[in-house]
Amino acid sequence: MxxxxxxxxxxxxxxxxxxxxxxxxxxxxxxxxxxxxxxxxxxxxxxxxxxxxxxxxxxxxxxxxxxxxxxxxxxxxxxxxxxxxxxxxxxxxxxxxxxxxxxxxxxxxxxxxxxxxxxxxxxxxxxxxxxxxxxxxxxxxxIPNFSVGMVLLQQASAAAARFYDHAELTELHHNRKADAPSGTCIKTAELMEELGKTFNPAEVDEHESLEGSRGGVRPSGLRLHSLRLPGLVAHQEVMFGAPGETYTLRHDTIDRxxxxxxxxxxxxxxxxxxxxxxxxxxxx
Structure with a gap:
């Protein structure tokens, strides 16, 4: 200084x-x-x-x-x-x-x-x-994410979680990010979990032929997936599913x-x- x-x-x-x-x-x-x-x-x-x-x-x-x-x-x-x-x-x-x-x-x-x-x-x-x-x-x-757009996505995800019992989160980042899943993705899941409900009730006896292929599972049942590739900056998608429809929220950071x-x-x-x-x- x-x-x-x-x-x-x-x-x-x-x-x-x-x-x-x-x-x-x-x-x-x-x-x-x-x-x-x-x-x-x-x-x-x-x-x-x-x-x-x-x-x-x-x-x-x-x-x-x-x-x-x-x-x-x-x-x-x-x-x-x-x-x-x-x-x-x-x-x-x-x-x-x-x-x-x-x-x-x-x-x-x-x-x-x-x-x-x-x-x-x-x-x-x-x-x-x-x-x-x-x-x-x-x-x-x-602050897991400084983007106002991401805050809006998180609030929309928390609101949608009231109406859907099935949801999975995917976050995509550059391949130099050290932690997974991202803090932003965890924060989004936490906001959805404030309802106190359980997500993704099992309908079949699942098994993985490749461990981890279904992502990480939180106690609430929410599944989080992490992708790491060069060319990405920071991206997140929350997908909700119900009979006959899906509802997807996505935020893309193009530049820091x-x-x-x-x-x-x-x-x-x-x-x-x-x-x-x-x-x-x-x-x-």
Whole structure:
């Protein structure tokens, strides 16, 4: 962090700054008049100390890439230590499922509001982070998907689940996504399951000649399928079936820029939260 922060703007740190989503977030933050990029965290070998703007082809931004997450969080926290409630820095995380829990907990510990786009947190980890953030009075947001269109699909799926007893979910992503099924798909299933009903009652004695070919089964009976192929970005389909008809809901992300309005919305609202929330619909 080499540029002196401006007090009247939201100070933003991006973890996973050189990744595909991290790069989009940096472009969005730099282009937002009410935000200021103050930290860029990334562990890519050979990039320590490089100006993140130059690394991404955006020109000089006077923010150096660092692999020291805690050091960066400490520095931005100290820069705002006298600003009071609702004026802290924000960390946007698009890293890896193996480190997202530790990153989120570290941000809360330093008083930096986490906005987490990395999926892969277990229900137990999410619960622990919610308790920790509430005790620390540091609001945060875990967002499986930043697309407003996806939130609409999830709400439509939850509504349709009232009328259909048979449903299966399929999510399709690029082949560099580490976790399966996606957090977005899990969140969609959770919203459908809030009715408390059981789906897909068995009508035959099924068997798989190839294990896993029928997808993963949740306790509710919902089946989730994951596809990973180069050329895909992020796509989800929820198909409902009933005698004589099917009803299909689908959302396709064509470009990662589709997520940026949701990311900026979270950056602007997360500092007013008293604890960690789960899902973009909690901030709309």
């Amino acid at each position: 080499t540029e002196a922060p401006t007090a009247d703007r939201i100070h933003v740190v991006v973890a996973g700054a050189l990744g595909r989503m991290g790069a989009e977030v940096i472009k969005a933050v730099v282009g937002a008049e009410d935000c200021q990029l103050v930290g860029a965290i990334d562990t890519t070998p050979g990039k320590e100390g490089v100006d993140v703007g130059e690394a991404l082809g955006l020109g000089v931004l006077n923010v150096a890439v660092t692999a020291d997450l805690e050091g960066c969080l400490c520095a931005v926290s100290q820069a705002l230590r006298d600003k009071g409630p609702g004026a802290g820095a924000v960390m946007v995380d698009f890293t890896h499922p193996s480190v997202v829990y530790a990153n989120t907990r570290a941000a809360i510990a330093y008083g930096v509001h986490p906005v987490i786009g990395t999926t892969g947190l277990s229900p137990e980890q999410l619960q622990d982070l919610q308790v920790f953030s509430e005790k620390a009075s540091v609001g945060g947001a875990v 820029s589709a997520y940026m309005p949701g990311v900026l919305l979270c950056i602007r609202k997360v500092r007013q939260l008293g604890a960690l929330v789960y899902g973009l619909e909690r901030l709309l």
